[in-house]
Amino acid sequence: MRLTILGSSGSLAAPDNPASGYLLEVDNAPGVVLDLGPGTLARLQSFIDPASVHVLFSHLHADHCLDFPSLMVWRRFHPDAPAVARSLLYAPKPAPVFFGRLSSDDQPDGVDDLSDTFAFTPWRAHEPEIVDRVTVTPYPMVHPVEAYALRVEEHTTGATLAYSGDTAYNDQLVEAARDVDLFLCEANWGTDAGDDVPGMHMNGAEAGRAARLAGAKRLVIIHVPPWVDKQATVAAAAEEFGGPVEFGEPGTVYTV
Template sequence: MKLTILGSSGSVSGPVNPASGYLVTVENSPSVLVDMGPGVLARLQERQDPCDAHVVFSHLHADHCLDFPSLMVWRRFHPTAPAKGRNLCFGPESTPEHLGRLSADGDVVVDDMSDTFAFAPWRVGQEHIVDRVSIVPFDAVHPVPAYSLRITEHTTGKVIAYSGDTGWTDNLVDAARDADLFLCEATWGAGDGDFPPDMHLSGAEAGRAARLAGAKRLVLVHIPPWGDVDATLAAARAEFDGPVEVGSPGMEIEF
């Protein structure tokens, strides 16, 4: 199993870093694209056929889903290589309507994705089979329905945990328990400041979650372009004595 970071910027895309998008690949299986913020489709084109991917969403804020309508155009209307069949899509219950309105022609129309994606909503705590990986969603703490995801490769048992966007919750520790790789948001940087509650994590909280979960490796993501990367990293390392680094576009991690 391999994870490729297509974009890891927080809240908005940066000059050289798209917003959230993470590609999970397993041999002899379509890849799984986790979130699809602005700029992610361009980076996906550099890696593979955009049609050869299942798509899952942690939540539906724009910085995590706004490139999906463009993917629909690619899958349906590419002149020589449109999608040959349907792929899977998982996300919050409202995903078909929310994204359908973004790609519809008209204010009261909802574009039906069922011609090219088979959608099913997340069910917390349940295993969702996506070809050669399983994904279990955990409730996150965010202003909209949001989930942290635990991704397990069937053959090796290797685990990628992804926080999505969340404030502090013990569910995050459960999602990352003994994970080989923990992708954790650190929007609030070093945590110095008066931040809204129940929305995001600091670098220190990301490190604490990794420590409590017994994760093997922590990669910090979702740091805004204006964030202090060095201070965020230092705060995480003060809480977690395992390997810690900041996720950057193009980073590849194999298991």
């Protein structure tokens, strides 16, 4: 499978990097988007028909999902390429109401019904979901809202990857990334200790430790805010991990 970084900026988009969004592609199957933060829908158009993709959300913070209402506009109203069938939507349980409010013309209390264009399934902790040619398993994380790390396994090749979403360091993250070929892991606190705001994010060293304990083969650092030094964050992760690690620059394609 191929994993394309649409955007990997943390907490908000940077001038040269959209906020969180990742495109997963497997031959002979629709694309799958992991999060769709601000700016990522524009990048997505360079790679694939946006009306064709399934969408999986790690959690519903703005920096991970705010391009979704615009994707619904594309799916319903693009004059040449509207969606021809419902796509799959996996997310925490509040998603239909959360996005329904953002899409409704009856502001502020209306809730647009998105079931015409997406078939929604809420994540259930540790319950695998089959999304065409991959199986995705959500692991509950430590964050101020319901949040999951997503472990992805390709059926044909057995290739695996894990995406941390946003989380403080925890043992479930290590389980989600156990022996994966590619581990996309957030390091929002950069080289800070990060303990002044508990229960929210990790620093580079914690990302490296999670990758080492999981036995991940390759670590890609993501979710670094514009004001944090990316290379220093990668260096902190590398010191703990001991394996190959780099920052997930936008546009990079990883073959797993």
